[in-house]
Amino acid sequence: MAWRTLAILACVGVLLVGGLTRSNDLFPFGVLDQFSSGTDPNGEVVNTCLQGIREGGAPFDIRFGQRSVGIERADVENSLPAIKADPQLLAPLAAEYDRRHPDQEPLNALVLCQRITSLQDGTAQGEEEFVEVVRWEAS
Amino acid sequence: MSSTSAEGSGLPVSTSSRLRPLLFPALPLARLRALRVLLYAFVVLDVLTFSRDVLAHAHNAGFYSPVALARLLQLPAVTTPLAYALLVVILAGCAAAIAGWRPRLSGTVVAIAYWPWMLYSNSYGYVAHDHMALMVAVAVLPTVAGVERARSSADGTRADGTTADGPATSEAAGWALRAIQIAVVATYFFSVIPKILYSGSLANWGNSAILTWASIRRGSSLAHWLVEVTPWVFIPAQWAGLALEALSPVVLFLREKALYLAVALYLGFHLSTLVLLGIHFLPTAICWAAFLPLERLRRPGRRALHSR
Numbered sequence: 001m002a003w004r005t006l007a008i009l010a011c012v013g014v015l016l017v018g019g020l021t022r023s024n025d026l027f028p029f030g031v032l033d034q035f036s037s038g039t040d041p042n043g044e045v046v047n048t049c050l051q052g053i054r055e056g057g058a059p060f061d062i063r064f065g066q067r068s069v070g071i072e073r074a075d076v077e078n079s080l081p082a083i084k085a086d087p088q089l090l091a092p093l094a095a096e097y098d099r100r101h102p103d104q105e106p107l108n109a110l111v112l113c114q115r116i117t118s119l120q121d122g123t124a125q126g127e128e129e130f131v132e133v134v135r136w137e138a139s
Numbered sequence: 140m141s142s143t144s145a146e147g148s149g150l151p152v153s154t155s156s157r158l159r160p161l162l163f164p165a166l167p168l169a170r171l172r173a174l175r176v177l178l179y180a181f182v183v184l185d186v187l188t189f190s191r192d193v194l195a196h197a198h199n200a201g202f203y204s205p206v207a208l209a210r211l212l213q214l215p216a217v218t219t220p221l222a223y224a225l226l227v228v229i230l231a232g233c234a235a236a237i238a239g240w241r242p243r244l245s246g247t248v249v250a251i252a253y254w255p256w257m258l259y260s261n262s263y264g265y266v267a268h269d270h271m272a273l274m275v276a277v278a279v280l281p282t283v284a285g286v287e288r289a290r291s292s293a294d295g296t297r298a299d300g301t302t303a304d305g306p307a308t309s310e311a312a313g314w315a316l317r318a319i320q321i322a323v324v325a326t327y328f329f330s331v332i333p334k335i336l337y338s339g340s341l342a343n344w345g346n347s348a349i350l351t352w353a354s355i356r357r358g359s360s361l362a363h364w365l366v367e368v369t370p371w372v373f374i375p376a377q378w379a380g381l382a383l384e385a386l387s388p389v390v391l392f393l394r395e396k397a398l399y400l401a402v403a404l405y406l407g408f409h410l411s412t413l414v415l416l417g418i419h420f421l422p423t424a425i426c427w428a429a430f431l432p433l434e435r436l437r438r439p440g441r442r443a444l445h446s447r
Contacts, residue, residue, distance in 0.1 A: 004282075004314045005158060008321060011275070015325055019332035024266040027206040028257065028275075032268045032330035038338035038347025045355045070195040071202065075264030079202055089201045096198060117355050122348040123370040124355060 041122040046114050048077050048133075052097065053109040062097060062110075070096035076112070083112060083134055090136035109137045164313040171312040172286050173433035174319075175242065178276050179233040181425045182253060185273070186229050189422065190260040194222045202263045209258040217259045225259075228252040239287060246281030253277050268326065272426035275322035279315040286312075319429040320391060326423050327387035327405075334381070341385075345378045353416050362415040383408055390430070402427050 011029055018026040022033065039045065050069065051059040064073035071093060076083065083089045094110040116129040186193075196202070196217050203216040229252045235245035254277070257270055285306065331341070338344040350373040354362035365372060383405065390401045406427060412418045 001155065001158075001163060001310075004311075004318075005162060008162065008318055012321070012325065015329050016332075019329050020336075022333060022336060025207045027208065027261050027266050028271045030206070030266060031333050032271075032326065033333035033337065034268050034330065035349055035353060036330065036333035036337045036344070037349075038334070038344040039349050039352035041346075041348040041351075043348070045352045047356050066192050066195045070198050071263070072192065072265060075192075075199075075202060078264040078266075079204075082202075086201075092198050092201065096195075119348055119351065121370075122351050122373065124351070124366060 039119070041119055043119055045117040045119060045124075047117070047128075048073055048080075049113045049115055050093070051111040051113055052094070052107045053111065054105045055108050059111060068097060068100070069093035080133070087134050087136045090134070094136060094138070107138065109135055111135045159310075162314055162317050163310040164317065165308040165310050166313040166316055167308050167432075167434045168283070168285055168288070168312050169307070169434035170432065171280070171283055171315060172239075172242075173436060174276075174316070174428055175246070175280055175286065176237050177428055177433070178273070178280065178425065179236040179246075179249065181273070181422070182249065182277065183230060183233045185270075185422060186226055186253075186256060190257060190270070192263070193217055193225070193256055193259045194219070196259060196263045197222050199263060204264065205262045206258060206266065209255075209262050212255070212258070214255060214258060214262075222259070225252050225256045229256060242286045243281045243284065246277075250277045250281060268330070269420045270422045271326050272319060272322040273422040276319045276426055276429070279318045283309065283311045283315050285309060316429050319426055323423060323426045323429065324387045324391055327384040331381070331384050341381060345381050346374060347377070348373070350377055357416055357418075359415055359417060365415070380408065398430060402430055 014026055014029040015032075017023070018030040019032065022031050024030045024033070048064075050062040050064060052062045053059050062068060064071065064076065066072070076093075079089065090110050090112060094107045097110075098104075098106045112133045112135075114131045114133055116131060118125045118129075197219040200216040205214060229249055232245050232249035232252060236242060236249060254274065257274055261267055261270075334344045335341055338347060351366055351370060354366045354373075358366070387405075390398065390405075393401055406424055409418075409420045409424045412420065
């Protein structure tokens with residue numbers, strides 16, 4: 001009985017520490033911070049996006065996900081500083097996309113972008129703004 | 140464990156007598172047996188769908204940022220052979236566990252392979268929060284002895300609570316079920332802390348535009364319609380969500396109809412986030428089964444036979 005009681009107390013304790021220190025590192029007992037940053041009703045919504053470019057073609061949207069570029073949007077968003085510092089981190093995404101589209105020309109460039117919607121009193125206002133964050137180009 | 144006296148528990152008698160009904164209720168082994176089948180079947184679904192990203196991560200070694208437990212275990216970035224090896228072990232272990240073959244051994248094999256699998260799934264940038272209860276379940280299910288003898292317990296229980304094969308209930312089973320229940324409740328309750336820390340106060344979060352934000356980023360056509368036509372609906376919805384999270388520990392003390400109503404309420408919450416945002420939270424939702432009298436889900440024919 002003792003170890004079973006202690007096991008529960010220890011896990012709850014780690015969960016508490018993870019929550020108070022905002023640490024995701026303590027997974028699976030880290031901070032449960034999904035959707036925890038309340039968005040300012042007069043702020044903005046940043047929607048991360050991907051665009052592919054082929055030789056002579058116009059940019060086109062590419063979905064995130066295992067069945068597209070081999071990684072989810074949230075993984076990319078949480079690695080944004082690293083990708084900005086080293087755009088080569090986008091290379092495996094382009095490679096995976098090309099692998100899944102063998103009948104088409106390979107990508108010349110992959111653009112990590114953001115579509116930004118402004119909010120006013122909690123509702124969307126005006127047109128969304130497009131921002132290019134970082135670009136990987138095939139060498 | 141099931142016959143351990145308070146004196147033999149290693150805890151002071153008064154603490155023990157108070158903790159016992161809370162953490163060690165004597166619950167039917169048949170319930171645990173049914174839950175094992177359900178959860179191991181779900182683990183199969185999980186590794187083939189929701190946490191399948193481990194296979195894709197083998198190509199994204201540059202994104203590997205191991206969480207603390209992965210570093211402690213010195214797990215290298217996942218490779219394709221390693222990912223498939225873990226997958227095969229998990230699938231084989233789950234098949235054996237579902238079939239009822241050596242429950243403790245098969246459950247331990249699943250736990251030893253599934254935990255690294257989940258560490259890999261969550262060490263490439265995004266850390267998900269919907270798997271805590273399922274990971275706890277996979278860890279605690281193999282700790283219960285006597286599950287293989289529970290097959291006939293619901294039908295052949297004697298007056299003294301035993302069956303021809305052994306005891307029908309066990310405190311170890313009760314602890315395992317309680318551990319899963321606590322993990323389920325904690326998934327909601329502990330999400331209140333970061334809401335206070337990140338948003339300044341619960342009121343700031345409740346009055347924020349978080350659901351508008353989520354709807355614009357990942358909402359269904361219904362969610363986008365709500366943003367355009369009835370944006371006012373999100374504030375009361377946020378407060379209702381907060382109430383569900385903050386009050387979740389109450390569920391641990393509910394019984395019978397009140398408990399079933401509460402379970403339906405939380406599952407309804409997940410259904411609405413699924414319909415609006417495509418967030419299913421199934422790994423947690425499935426663990427709500429630990430609150431239910433699964434042992435009553437006998438094959439209809441057998442029950443009819445015994446009710447004559």
